Amino acid sequence: MNTQISTKTISFYGSELITLKVGDVIYTAVKPIVEALGLSWGTQKRKLIEQKEKFSWVHMNSTGSDGKTYEMLCMPIRKLNGWLFSINPEKVRPDLKDRVIKYQEECFEALYNYWFKGKAEREIDTITPEEQRMIQNAVTATHQRTGMSYGEIWSRVKNKFGVAKYEQIKRSDHHSAMIYIASMPIVNQPLLINGRNLEETLSVMVELYGYCLHAYEMQEKLSQHPDLADRIDSKIGGQYLHNLRHPLENAMTKAKRFIRNNSEKLTIIKAVDHLLN
Known part of the structure; x- marks a missing residue:
């Protein structure tokens, strides 16, 4: 040319x-x-x-x-x-x-x-300094719990969320990032209780709790718009939104109890405590 x-x-x-x-x-x-x-x-x-x-x-x-x-x-x-x-x-x-x-x-x-x-990236709502501190604490707890190096943990987090620096994680991904860090398994020395891997069980429980929390928050937001909730129920039937609140509360209460009762064996609770309050 x-x-x-x-x-x-x-x-x-x-x-x-x-x-x-x-x-x-x-x-x-x-x-x-x-x-x-x-x-x-x-x-x-x-x-x-x-x-x-x-x-x-x-x-x-x-x-x-x-x-x-x-x-x-x-x-x-x-x-x-x-x-x-x-x-x-x-x-x-x-x-x-x-x-x-x-x-x-x-x-x-x-x-x-x-x-x-004149800008290379569109503006996105990234995590706040307080949320950055929470992620730092979660990484420290995971390092202590698993023995995995800080470099490996940070590398996994950045690769998972497609960022060059953890400060670039979107606010909408903050909960997911905390759950992802807290659920990193011990690779070489799994903790077995009655023949079961407690580390794996707690990781799954924490992840499920996070999903329940998202669903609970969505139900709370929809409850503020009864007309919208009624239209959704009329479309899908079953009054799912109306019947969602109490089962979620019960499931989250049981999940918190299980995690707290077993967390003394693991430091995972330090990384996810904010989700349980």
Whole structure:
């Protein structure tokens, strides 16, 4: 291409993505995105080559950080969403599923906003300093409980929630992050009580408690809008919303009692105590 090319490297969820502006068209190099997702470049490259007309990709030359010139397969960012959503999260490795979904939700918007609004990521509601402290305490408790290194715990958390730094965890994911950290199992030395793995049992119980808490909070919010609750009940029948409160309260009370009664054997309670109050 004879047109002048402007190249920018953008940090996005811990990955360096390459964008190029040719005239009025903005392109992005596809390989760095594929590698950031943990997918096979060979597989995705074949798919793109077979569908050139659909994705309008071109080859461009760009200078890498080592000063050498490389040929890159690039597509217009207006086509990026179409390609990202051609990747089925249900068909990738389980550990990559959340990462693929996050890229599908935010990558196109982040790259577009960088060129047209001057920001590389859209604003998201991240955890507060107090919630950061709670996660730090949870990691400390899990380190003491499992013997797992701090580095390994932090690496798992950041990979699970697709962030480069734990401070970037969304507020909506805070409960899930706390539960995920607290339920990390002891890999080499499981605690057996009457032949059962108490560590595993408590982890499952804490996770179920978290789901019950979400359901209870949803029921509380819906109860503030009786017209909406009535419409939902009329659609699905069974008065599920009306009958949800007391069973949830009973289940959560029993779960708290079980966790507290067994928590002296494990330090897991330190990480999830805020959920039980």
